[in-house]
Amino acid sequence: MKRGTALSGLGRLGRLGGLGGLSGDTARGDMLGALTAWALIVPECVAYAQIAGVPPQNAFYAAPVALVAYVLLGRSRFLIIGATSAAAVLSGATVADVSSDPKQAVGLSAALAVIAGGVLLAAGIARLGFVTNFLAEPALYGFLFGMALTIVVRQAAKIVGVSSGDGQFFPRLWTVLRHAPDWSLASLAVGAVALAALFALERFLPRIPASLVVLVLGLVVSAAAGLKDHGVDVVGKIPSAVPVPHLPGITAGDWWKLAAGACGVALVVFAEAFSIASRFAREHGDEVDANREMAAVGVANIAVGLFRGFTVSGSASRSAAATKAGARSRLTSVIAAGLILLTGAFLTPLFTDLPEPVLGAIVIVAVRGFLSTAELRRYAAADRASLWVALTALVGVLLFDLLPGLLLAVALSLVLFIAAASTTHLSVLGRLPGSRRYGDTEQHPDATTVHGVLAVRPDGALFFGNVDRTRRDVLALAAAIHPAPRVVVLDLSGTYHLGIPVLDTLDELRDSLDRQGTELHLARLRARARREFDRHHLAGRFAPGAVHASVEDAMTAVGGPPAGGRG
DSSP states (O other): OHHHHHHHHHHHHHHHTTSOOOOHHHHHHHHHHHHHHHHHHHHHHHHHHHHHTSOHHHHHHHHHHHHHHHHHHOOOSSOOEEOOHHHHHHHHHHHHHHOOOHHHHHHHHHHHHHHHHHHHHHHHHTTOGGGGGGSOHHHHHHHHHHHHHHHHHHHHHHHHTSOOOSSSHHHHHHHHHHTGGGOOHHHHHHHHHHHHHHHHHHHHOTTSOHHHHHHHHHHHHHHHHTGGGGTOOBOOOOOOOOOOOBOOOOOHHHHHHHHHHHHHHHHHHHHHHHHHHHHHHHHTTOOOOHHHHHHHHHHHHHHHHTBTOOOOEEOHHHHHHHHHHTOOSTHHHHHHHHHHHHIIIIIGGGGTTOBHHHHHHHHHHHHGGGGOOHHHHHHHHHOHHHHHHHHHHHHHHHHHOHHHHHHHHHHHHHHHHHHHHTSOOEEEEEEOTTSSOEEETTTOTTOBBOTTEEEEEESSOOOTTTHHHHHHHHHHHHHTSSSOOSEEEEEOTTOSOOOHHHHHHHHHHHHHHHHTTOEEEEEOOOHHHHHHHHHSGGGGGSOTTOEESSHHHHHHHHHOSOOSBOO
């Protein structure tokens, strides 16, 4: 009875918190998901704080603040915000470029989080979330794949009991393999058993939160068998910590020095968070708004910086683990935040004996979903361009780290976009049988054209990057017709905006055709395009009646009934 009452209370709490109606089953799943996320966040706080170059307690300051701040504005039901390996690495590297003094690391890291968060918040308010459109799905896929491989190498080092060293993926992998003679058999055994238990529980008892069960068992066995005395690394003592607001105490000059790096950090932080949020949204039939998510991640980082934390992002491992445990709403983050507050204040001694190999195994299993090669095979079979984008992001992350890999993927996406946009296909139009409508003669071989009239349509919007190519294609088609056509009708229905470069090029096309004795007519100008056309000097150079509402009207005006064949 008490258990049912508690779950009902969680459902009411979720509704009061603006999280939507929550059933008892959803609240139960959120509780299990929160416990799983909590069990991962606490020990990982220690590891990521070390990577970022700040004391472990600063990670505990940040964790609950980040979770609650995101819930206030974000809308992903599955994204768990917090310290991540990517955010910690970038934070540590950016701060190190400004100062190598460990005493300044806390203030600089907090200030970096505030600046990066401010950039994201401003960009979200300005509705710049569309930049995610240039992070093509294949680029995001490759980025996540590379990020997951990087995480796996770091965690594999924990399982075999050696350090993964510094650098990117391949140096770390080589460091782990090079130290094979130093691998701890005890650590390897603990990690292997943890992995086997995780896979077995997921396979045969899928409704049980495998990560939480294995973590608890690992703690019990470690304390009972004294695994630390057998050479197995454990998390160790974690100081108690409760978040208290505190402004970053750094100079104005240091704020400016952090600004450039903060923009790069903001890009990676949002790319990581949004890629994870959008992936889980697609899997569960949800939608996430890029502008809102950008602002939400920004607010989370600003809040963290004001509580002496460091940059946070969306966690792939924690989000995946919580979702597998049953998390279905943002209430998961609220519960996890409360658990972390209690842990930071009273319960950190419980994790002292947690074996590092068990933690590594849990993280590896949690991110293995991002290592699926199914998408790569699909791209290879049907879309080689997308394959190259995905591989560029993946290899870029492995070779050059997260930010360069992401920038390479974005650059390649833009190049492919520009290349595709600049090669607009030009369709020759003919009258469809039994109709006054005109269509592409390649698609409709029985369509008929008017003798002495060439009607064409760019299958895409004209802009400065493709209009000259279109001009040359029109002239080539006209030159291929003998005798030369009396009129060329250009259907501009696909173009909603006629910029000056486009209008100037159309003027050149009109001059070129005029020298050949061919008159240029325009058809189907959109409202905005017509206004822009009327303001340009080109409008005064067209003959009266040379701009038509439709291709049908143009053909009637210049050619009369079709000649019954293709001209």
